[in-house]
Amino acid sequence: MSASAQVIWVNEFHYDNAAADLGEFVELAVPSSFTALSTATLTLYNGNDGSSYGAHTLDTFTVGGTLGGYTFYSKLITGIQNGAPDGFALDVSGTVLQFLSYEGTFAATSGPAVGLNSVDIGVSESDPGTAVGSSLGLSGTGSSYADFTWAVFALDTAGQINAGQTLTPVPEPREYALIAGAGLLGFALIRRQLLKRA
Numbered sequence: 001m002s003a004s005a006q007v008i009w010v011n012e013f014h015y016d017n018a019a020a021d022l023g024e025f026v027e028l029a030v031p032s033s034f035t036a037l038s039t040a041t042l043t044l045y046n047g048n049d050g051s052s053y054g055a056h057t058l059d060t061f062t063v064g065g066t067l068g069g070y071t072f073y074s075k076l077i078t079g080i081q082n083g084a085p086d087g088f089a090l091d092v093s094g095t096v097l098q099f100l101s102y103e104g105t106f107a108a109t110s111g112p113a114v115g116l117n118s119v120d121i122g123v124s125e126s127d128p129g130t131a132v133g134s135s136l137g138l139s140g141t142g143s144s145y146a147d148f149t150w151a152v153f154a155l156d157t158a159g160q161i162n163a164g165q166t167l168t169p170v171p172e173p174r175e176y177a178l179i180a181g182a183g184l185l186g187f188a189l190i191r192r193q194l195l196k197r198a
Contacts, residue, residue: 007031008040008058009145010090010100011072011165012137014156015080016125022132025158026088027074028058029167032066039093043111044077045118047085047101052111054079064159068143068167074158083124089113098145102136121150139164 011029015021026042034040037059044054054077061073080086087101091112099108101118102125108114123136135156138148153163161167 008034008090008092008097009138010042010088010098012074012135012153012156012158012162013080014125014135014158015086015102016082016127017130017132017134018128019132021078021080021082021127023076023156024078024080025074025076025135025156026056026080027064027072027137027158028061028090029070030058030073032069032071036092037061041091041112042075043089043091043113044080045087045089045099045101045106045108045111045113046081047083047087047104047106047118050107050109052089052108052113053081055111062159065161067161069169070167072159072161082127085118085120087118089116123150123152125152137162137165141166141168143168 008028008030012027013025015024038057040058042056043052046053056075058073061075064072064074083103085101085104085106089096089112090098094112096113099113099116099118101120105118105120107117133155135153136150137153139151139162140148142148
């Protein structure tokens with residue numbers, strides 16, 4: 001996982017439940033100092049052919065709680081596809097931070113993740129096995145995506161920290177303000193320099 005994947009990550013989502021799907025959403029964990037909301041985009045992917053079928057910039061999400069230097073943004077998205085497999089990519093200014101999938105893996109054939117292979121999160125939802133109001137989300141302790149593991153939750157917490165999740169303060173939040181224009185290499189160098197000062 002690249003250093004950039006620590007900046008913004010998919011923290012929780014819901015896509016399938018018994019009977020008609022209700023309350024489908026995606027939640028992102030975002031450093032509170034990150035203000036270039038329109039540069040971050042969640043793109044939905046159809047795993048059957050690898051094509052994208054919808055895109056949502058962070059400035060269209062609802063602002064939720066803030067904890068440990070991160071703010072949780074969530075958005076209700078009707079029609080998130082039910083897998084076998086499907087997924088989504090998260091990018092900032094065209095640089096893909098994550099390309100995640102559920103119920104299998106696939107290669108993107110369009111959109112920001114074109115040419116990339118998805119990473120299966122390892123947990124899933126189903127009809128009729130999943131109850132309305134449940135979700136998939138990250139659990140554990142840390143300050144980056146790699147610190148957490150995916151789990152199944154009986155009750156979703158859209159816009160708030162997940163059950164069993166503890167966020168530790170992010171180091172030097174000013175490092176994130178430069179991501180929109182720094183590029184991947186520039187961001188990695190900035191991060192390394194700032195962490196040395198801590």
